[in-house]
Amino acid sequence: ERRAPPDKIAIIGAGIGGTSAAYYLRQKFGKDVKIDLFERGEVGGRLATLTVRGQEYEAGGSVIHPLNLHMKRFVKDLGLSTVQSYGGLMGVYNGERLVFEESSWFIINMIKLIWQYGFQSLRMHMWVEDALDKFMRIYRYQSHDYAFSSVEKLLHSLGGDEFLGMLNRTLLETLQKAGFSEKFLNEMVAPVMRVNFGQSMNINGFVGAVSMSCADSGLWAVEGGNKLVCSRLLEASKGNLIHGSVMYIEEKTRTKQMGNPTKMYEVVYQTGSETRSDFYDIVLVATPLNRKMSNITFLNFDPPIEEFHQYYQHIVTTLIKGQLNSTIFTSRHLDEFDLSTILTTDSSDLFINSIGIVSSVRENNPQPSKGGTYVWKIFSQEILTKEQILKLFLSYDYAVKQPWLAYPHYKPPEKCPPIVLHDRLYYLNGIEFAASAMEMSAIAAHNAALLAYHRWNEHAHMIDQEDLYEKLKTEL
Numbered sequence: 001e002r003r004a005p006p007d008k009i010a011i012i013g014a015g016i017g018g019t020s021a022a023y024y025l026r027q028k029f030g031k032d033v034k035i036d037l038f039e040r041g042e043v044g045g046r047l048a049t050l051t052v053r054g055q056e057y058e059a060g061g062s063v064i065h066p067l068n069l070h071m072k073r074f075v076k077d078l079g080l081s082t083v084q085s086y087g088g089l090m091g092v093y094n095g096e097r098l099v100f101e102e103s104s105w106f107i108i109n110m111i112k113l114i115w116q117y118g119f120q121s122l123r124m125h126m127w128v129e130d131a132l133d134k135f136m137r138i139y140r141y142q143s144h145d146y147a148f149s150s151v152e153k154l155l156h157s158l159g160g161d162e163f164l165g166m167l168n169r170t171l172l173e174t175l176q177k178a179g180f181s182e183k184f185l186n187e188m189v190a191p192v193m194r195v196n197f198g199q200s201m202n203i204n205g206f207v208g209a210v211s212m213s214c215a216d217s218g219l220w221a222v223e224g225g226n227k228l229v230c231s232r233l234l235e236a237s238k239g240n241l242i243h244g245s246v247m248y249i250e251e252k253t254r255t256k257q258m259g260n261p262t263k264m265y266e267v268v269y270q271t272g273s274e275t276r277s278d279f280y281d282i283v284l285v286a287t288p289l290n291r292k293m294s295n296i297t298f299l300n301f302d303p304p305i306e307e308f309h310q311y312y313q314h315i316v317t318t319l320i321k322g323q324l325n326s327t328i329f330t331s332r333h334l335d336e337f338d339l340s341t342i343l344t345t346d347s348s349d350l351f352i353n354s355i356g357i358v359s360s361v362r363e364n365n366p367q368p369s370k371g372g373t374y375v376w377k378i379f380s381q382e383i384l385t386k387e388q389i390l391k392l393f394l395s396y397d398y399a400v401k402q403p404w405l406a407y408p409h410y411k412p413p414e415k416c417p418p419i420v421l422h423d424r425l426y427y428l429n430g431i432e433f434a435a436s437a438m439e440m441s442a443i444a445a446h447n448a449a450l451l452a453y454h455r456w457n458e459h460a461h462m463i464d465q466e467d468l469y470e471k472l473k474t475e476l
């Protein structure tokens with residue numbers, strides 16, 4: 001049984017979370033509902049590019065895992081194309097020397113890994129595969145329209161107590177308990193956490209597994225820039241983009257034409273120098289709720305909606321076109337230096353987390369310019385000073401930076417913010433406290449659209465079902 005669809009839905013934020021929510025809401029509620037998306041910056045949010053000498057490069061979310069099926073589906077359905085993410089050879093610097101250097105020969109690499117770390121890389125690969133296998137169950141649940149009312153319930157349905165345990169323990173504790181050695185953790189795992197999340201192995205085990213999955217082959221990106229997915233989703237959903245900054249949301253009683261008084265949400269926003277407002281049946285918040293990032297207040301809710309004070313990690317992306325000063329990392333001559341990514345250990349005491357050659361959003365392989373220089377992407381905690389850039393590069397001709405409040409500062413035991421903030425008011429970004437990635441936002445968006453639909457139609461049996469994996473085993 002279905003009730004008449006809502007008249008109007010508001011989505012706050014037009015990043016991948018907000019735009020994919022618009023897409024899934026349109027699929028569920030049909031063509032007649034009006035969907036407004038509020039965006040105070042650029043469509044794409046943390047999917048953004050920077051331009052270096054006329055070419056665009058990913059500055060925020062850049063790589064997508066081959067098993068990120070929502071992102072894959074968007075690209076296919078929206079007529080976009082993909083480029084393979086450039087791998088190149090990777091090295092790990094510990095502040096004194098390169099403790100690991102990848103070889104272009106597969107067999108030599110294997111021998112090196114086994115020589116230095118025994119079979120721990122293989123065990124790590126299996127640990128990540130196991131987590132990924134369970135994680136993939138979400139696609140089956142969502143294709144059967146099942147929804148979850150909290151991030152914890154969603155994770156539990158995928159990986160049971162093991163996933164909740166990963167959320168509540170640090171990656172370090174989880175991997176030490178699994179028997180990984182200090183050397184392997186410091187030289188192989190910590191550097192991956194530093195490049196991906198700008199943090200140490202004290203992040204939660206779940207986001208640690210997501211981060212380690214980036215070591216898999218086949219990572220890809222969207223040709224022309226990942227942010228194109230957002231603009232195309234917006235178009236496909238026939239959502240109405242409103243350029244404005246939402247200031248507050250208030251619950252009010254309204255009488256619709258020829259109807260009874262109903263509770264609605266008033267969204268008040270600033271556009272240019274004007275303050276405007278409109279009323280909605282359903283509201284989805286698709287931006288991190290904290291003062292520094294969205295500054296949205298909830299007025300007159302009963303019970304009141306809590307304020308979220310969770311801290312987001314400050315990270316700076318710097319793109320530099322220049323010639324690397326390889327002597328920082330090794331005494332070998334530049335001609336013999338073939339690494340294209342250098343990760344760092346926690347003990348490296350360097351002013352960068354990582355540095356790597358990148359290709360533009362339109363190429364598969366990075367092309368050197370005439371003088372043999374490349375564009376390098378650097379992640380650092382702070383904005384690089386000119387002295388630091390001159391230390392890293394023998395010469396450079398262009399530098400551009402983008403500071404971010406990038407992803408949550410993970411601090412297990414992790415309590416993810418609620419998805420249901422009020423009767424018909426939903427919050428997507430709580431999922432980032434399990435792990436922040438494009439696919440996680442798309443999963444949260446699909447879940448919120450299904451949840452909003454089932455709650456609107458009072459389909460309680462489609463929400464928080466236990467043992468879904470077993471139940472769906474026999475379904476086609």
Ligand SMILES: Cc1cc2nc3c(=O)[nH]c(=O)nc-3n(C[C@H](O)[C@H](O)[C@H](O)COP(=O)(O)OP(=O)(O)OC[C@H]3O[C@@H](n4cnc5c(N)ncnc54)[C@H](O)[C@@H]3O)c2cc1C
Nearest residue numbers: 013015016017040045046060061062063246294406437438
């Ligand atoms: C440097 C960096 C590298 C990353 N690398 C990867 C990667 O390689 N792979 C990957 O999968 N993920 C990566 N991520 C994570 C990924 O980018 C994010 O998880 C994802 O983009 C979050 O999308 P979102 O839509 O949930 O939030 P956002 O993209 O932050 O969207 C929220 C939007 O809401 C808008 N907004 C905020 N407040 C208001 C308001 N009051 N009124 C109106 N609008 C408002 C903002 O302007 C923003 O556009 C990276 C992130 C960063 C920062």
Ligand SMILES: CC(C)=CCC/C(C)=C/CC/C(C)=C/CSC[C@H](N)C(=O)O
Nearest residue numbers: 062063064065195196210213437439440
């Ligand atoms: C959700 C699952 C199962 C997998 C997602 C894996 C993935 C692509 C995670 C990305 C995490 C992240 C925040 C990376 C940031 S840095 C990325 C890259 N190294 C760069 O150079 O920009």
